[in-house]
Amino acid sequence: MLIKNGMIFTMGEMNFEKGDILIKDGKIVDVSENINVDDEYIIDANGATIIPGMIDAHCHLGLIEENMGQEGSNVNEVSDPITPQIRAIDGINPLDGGFKKAVKAGITTVVSGPGSANVIGGSFAAIKTHGICIDDMIVKSPVAMKVAFGENPKRVYKGKNKAPMTRMANAAMLRETIIEAKNYLNKKNIAKEKGEFFEEKLKYEALIPVLNREIPLKAHAHRADDILTAIRIAKEFDLRLTLDHVTEGHLITSHIKKSGYGAIVGPTLSFNSKIELTNRSFKTSVELIKAGVKTAIMTDHPVTNIERLPLCVALTMKEGLSFLEALRTVTIDAASIVGIDDKVGSIEKGKDADIVILDGSPFDIATKTLYTIINGEVVYKAE
Known part of the structure; x- marks a missing residue:
């Protein structure tokens, strides 16, 4: 799975105004500004907020x-x-x-x-x-x-x-x-x-x-x-x-x-x-x-x-x-x-791919969860 173009709060060393996350076998394998790989399931976050689960x-x-x-x-x-x-x-x-x-x-x-x-x-x-x-x-x-x-x-x-x-x-x-x-x-x-x-x-x-x-x-x-x-x-x-x-x-x-x-x-x-x-x-x-x-x-x-x-x-x-x-x-x-x-607890290489994609701040009562991902699997997707 490749998540692209999101505002990523990694809770690690670096956050990304517009970044990508690559997931394989349920783990995070890369987080950076621009990841290009073939034959991956891609989620275009399109400026959405991304946080750790x-x-x-x-x-x-x-x-x-x-x-x-x-x-x-x-x-x-x-x-x-x-x-x-x-x-x-x-x-x-x-x-x-x-x-x-x-x-x-x-x-x-x-x-x-x-x-x-x-x-x-x-x-x-x-x-x-x-x-x-x-x-x-x-x-x-x-x-x-x-x-x-x-x-x-x-x-x-x-x-x-x-x-x-x-x-x-x-x-x-x-x-x-x-x-x-x-x-x-x-x-x-x-x-x-x-x-x-x-x-x-x-x-x-x-x-x-x-x-x-x-x-x-x-x-x-x-x-x-x-x-x-x-x-x-x-x-x-x-x-x-x-x-x-x-x-x-x-x-x-x-x-x-x-x-x-x-x-x-x-x-x-x-x-x-x-x-x-x-x-x-x-x-x-x-x-x-x-x-x-x-x-x-x-x-x-x-x-x-x-x-x-x-x-x-x-x-x-x-x-x-x-x-x-x-x-x-x-x-x-x-x-x-x-x-x-x-x-x-953070979006970093080697950790479980537990990731939440939101259409705003997680602490705004009007914000909707777009995707919840656990161990690299989409377990919730907004209709």
Whole structure:
């Protein structure tokens, strides 16, 4: 496939006022001002805007299905507050209607996983938004391990008259499980060295990639004190971490910057449904980015519908983000924060050919998606 004559925002080293993109075998093989090759399927973008496929860095797409009620809700296993062994890919339904809406909106990758009912909720997966078999859609799985602070675990398990009922218990149960997993890993390594049988337990096996810093904890934290607790625990055990929601992040920007962890902000286009959302503001992303914190914007679908991700970004621009700063929050910076920027997030040689062609700015409410391309395949074309 050859895409010609588009205004290309690569999110890499160079943008093009009028440029071409050559795709082969699902990958980008060249981006330059004028590419001429024979026998290729050509899309003449004719001055249209071309961006990398957008990324929603935190949602529950396919785990809370449209029009399905309880039968389609697979997002929270509320029988136990510690469930690291749960995997998003075992619950995501690629045939859920939200996937087509994401594709039409130009969202080509989502990071989807368990909700925040549990202290440890299970693993998230980064997946493409087109396909019928989840195994064929995976960018990276597991991509993160969900943990939750604040109101949600307290509320769920107080109703069951069991821990955690306080923020102290949220933190203590997380620490305790991390220590148990470390002890498990040490015993496993010793048994391996001695050539002895070792009985594996899926609960702790799931946490080994976290302990080995292969994937981060994905911390649900709205309130400032919960954000700081997440940072405290990650530093205590030398773990990778992403700060998700970060509703009061603008109140503690210097602390988040000092931590070195990335922030995934949202869902800001939503109702203040609980106390810890009191300080919800579209200024949060602006203040974090100004402070030098790598920041992504997310929908938390279905809290905010997945197709409204560009609108969430547009409303943040009204508070002071430039166009390129805004575009980074749903492309290269989103990819970098979740650890998939080697594959997606920019239009550069060697990366997956996930590309969106639009008739205007992606953050203008009147803009139409002309083409959505995933892995070099046109998966949406405007009529």
